[in-house]
Amino acid sequence: MKFTKMQGIGNDYVYINCFEETVENPAELSKKVSDRHFGIGSDGLILICPSKTADCRMRMFNADGSESAMCGNGIRCVGKYVFDHRLVEKTEFDVETEAGIKHLKVTEEGGRTVKITVDMGIPEVTSKVPEPICISGTDYEFIGISVGNPHAVYYMDGIDALDLESIGPAFEHHERFPERTNSEFIEVINKNYIRMRVWERGSGETWACGTGATASAVACALSGRTGDTVEVELKGGNLTIHWDREGSGHVFMTGPAVEVFQGEFDIKNLSYNTGGTNGKDQ
Numbered sequence: 001m002k003f004t005k006m007q008g009i010g011n012d013y014v015y016i017n018c019f020e021e022t023v024e025n026p027a028e029l030s031k032k033v034s035d036r037h038f039g040i041g042s043d044g045l046i047l048i049c050p051s052k053t054a055d056c057r058m059r060m061f062n063a064d065g066s067e068s069a070m071c072g073n074g075i076r077c078v079g080k081y082v083f084d085h086r087l088v089e090k091t092e093f094d095v096e097t098e099a100g101i102k103h104l105k106v107t108e109e110g111g112r113t114v115k116i117t118v119d120m121g122i123p124e125v126t127s128k129v130p131e132p133i134c135i136s137g138t139d140y141e142f143i144g145i146s147v148g149n150p151h152a153v154y155y156m157d158g159i160d161a162l163d164l165e166s167i168g169p170a171f172e173h174h175e176r177f178p179e180r181t182n183s184e185f186i187e188v189i190n191k192n193y194i195r196m197r198v199w200e201r202g203s204g205e206t207w208a209c210g211t212g213a214t215a216s217a218v219a220c221a222l223s224g225r226t227g228d229t230v231e232v233e234l235k236g237g238n239l240t241i242h243w244d245r246e247g248s249g250h251v252f253m254t255g256p257a258v259e260v261f262q263g264e265f266d267i268k269n270l271s272y273n274t275g276g277t278n279g280k281d282q
């Protein structure tokens with residue numbers, strides 16, 4: 001089976017072109033390919049599939065095999081893949097997700113994608129006021145936002161010092177979140193710039209989360225900490241989030257997408273061969 005490894009500001013997934021390939025058990029495959037010691041190494045698996053209602057369809061699986069309805073960095077990489085591989089012949093197109101159809105706009109140079117803007121839709125505020133929560137004996141407050149998948153946004157100073165490997169699981173699995181949650185830890189630098197670390201449901205700390213950046217920007221704008229356009233600095237790079245709050249109500253996420261390498265694996269015993277094929281972006 002052919003695969004492509006891609007990353008959006010360091011949030012990396014293994015992508016399978018299901019216009020050509022068939023994946024029988026994507027949850028199990030995600031666990032195997034994501035393994036950073038015995039697999040390809042990734043934050044999960046993303047299937048690029050035909051769609052009856054859009055130009056293509058994205059299905060995303062976390063590193064633990066759980067499926068999520070949306071993935072912000074993943075959908076930009078899907079956009080780059082279908083544009084650069086000519087599965088679509090236009091710079092604006094629609095991608096079906098479990099969280100609805102998302103409209104993408106590719107900025108290209110010489111026929112190759114350099115950045116992508118995604119209409120992330122209308123965010124749903126799931127806790128209207130900061131909600132108190134006690135996690136492992138410490139009191140916090142979070143804002144709950146859904147952008148198709150669930151997020152809990154926490155403001156704090158000194159996010160670089162957080163030991164997410166130790167504290168992250170308790171945030172993800174707290175009984176307040178029966179479907180588990182993604183957790184964002186935010187430092188507000190000024191009205192236009194925030195910093196963020198993330199503990200993702202099903203994948204642990206990742207270097208970036210596009211839906212998390214979107215949810216965080218909305219939470220910051222709602223509380224007056226920032227304006228409606230903000231740059232979000234994550235471990236792997238920056239995203240620009242614009243909330244058209246007074247107009248359509250939709251949030252737009254803009255950032256890069258990069259092909260790392262292509263390869264093949266034997267689905268039965270999962271041996272990998274990258275054939276020395278580096279991604280065209282390297």
Ligand SMILES: N[C@@H](CCC[C@H](N)C(=O)O)C(=O)O
Pocket residue numbers: 011062067068069070071072073074149150182200201202203206208209210211212
């Ligand atoms: N990294 C993604 C989000 C992936 C899904 C998430 N872990 C969930 O379970 O909802 C992004 O860039 O949005």
